[in-house]
Amino acid sequence: MARGGDALNGFVDSGCTIRGELEFKTYFRVDGRVEGKVRSQAELVIGEGGVVEGELEVARCVVGGEVRGIVRATEQVMLHATAKVWADIQTPALVMEDGAFLEGAVTMDSKGVKKTTTKADVAS
Secondary structure (H helix, E strand, O other): OOOOOOOOOEEEOOOOEEEEEEEOOOOEEEOOEEEEEEEOOOEEEEOOOOEEEEEEEEEEEEEOOEEEEEEEEEEEEEEOOOOEEEEEEEOOOEEEOOOOEEEOOEEOOHHHOOOOOOOOOOOO
8 A cells, every 4th residue: 555645557467577767656566567767756565475686766665576686765675574685785774574584785875864872971
């Protein structure tokens, strides 16, 4: 289901493959296969049967299936327990459920992360 009232902008069903560049304005769901570059300022959802290979540049990326390549998310990457990811990830926030698989480098931009800790007093 789309977040915040966003309408579904597109859907790749199982058995379907898209090769090339994919751009969308609102929520998009992949349950088939996408090979290439994906760009959006919205949310990409990769369902349990979905496979995406390439470079992803999105606001939010929710993974239940497989991803191979590079993921750049301006807001958040969420890996569900069924996720299998072989990718370098750049995001201010990464959420991984128990059971999710991730192989790759993770870079988190501290400017996008809310600080919840305070500096400890140092005794001299």
